[in-house]
Amino acid sequence: KQEVTQIPAALSVPEGENLVLNCSFTDSAIYNLQWFRQDPGKGLTSLLLIQSSQREQTSGRLNASLDKSSGRSTLYIAASQPGDSATYLCAAMDSSYKLIFGSGTRLLVRP
């Protein structure tokens, strides 16, 4: 059974810092790995999707990497801004398109 873990659970950084969020998964037989953002009381916004055959994806200040063999993914946020404050969720998708979510990292970027 797939289990997804995210470290750290919470993170507080000053504006402008570069930061890394970590995600690990137990079953390497994934279809893809996705990163989402969730603002309080809201739904999910898709940030990046990495196919199982890919190593990384980039969008603006965000870069996500995937290492299937070690069961790890990282989300790198460059030059963080207060607007980046949210909960970041990673999720592993299996071959039946089911997403298994990690518990999230709550990020606070201080002005």
Add this chain to the structure above:
Amino acid sequence: GAVVSQHPSRVICKSGTSVKIECRSLDFQATTMFWYRQFPKQSLMLMATSNEGSKATYEQGVEKDKFLINHASLTLSTLTVTSAHPEDSSFYICSARVPAGRGEQYFGPGTRLTVT
């Protein structure tokens, strides 16, 4: 991008009553939709997979008679919480899978259910 809506966004109901939540894909047809629930400060837990024209597939531990799912069309899935109890109070989120592509799912804005 693809848009998924949910209705209502918030609902308060009394114990013992039933409440229906709708999930619609607005600009694409979704043969598969998923229902999740999220408790405060916790992650999303998959409840069931809803396939158009067939019975939903429930995850282990989810009571199918309590959480009725109907996927009657390619753009609409409904979740009915029957005989609601206060412990059913939660944030319910649906997603719809784009049929072709890389397996993208687009999420609705969620429904906050409070059972009093």
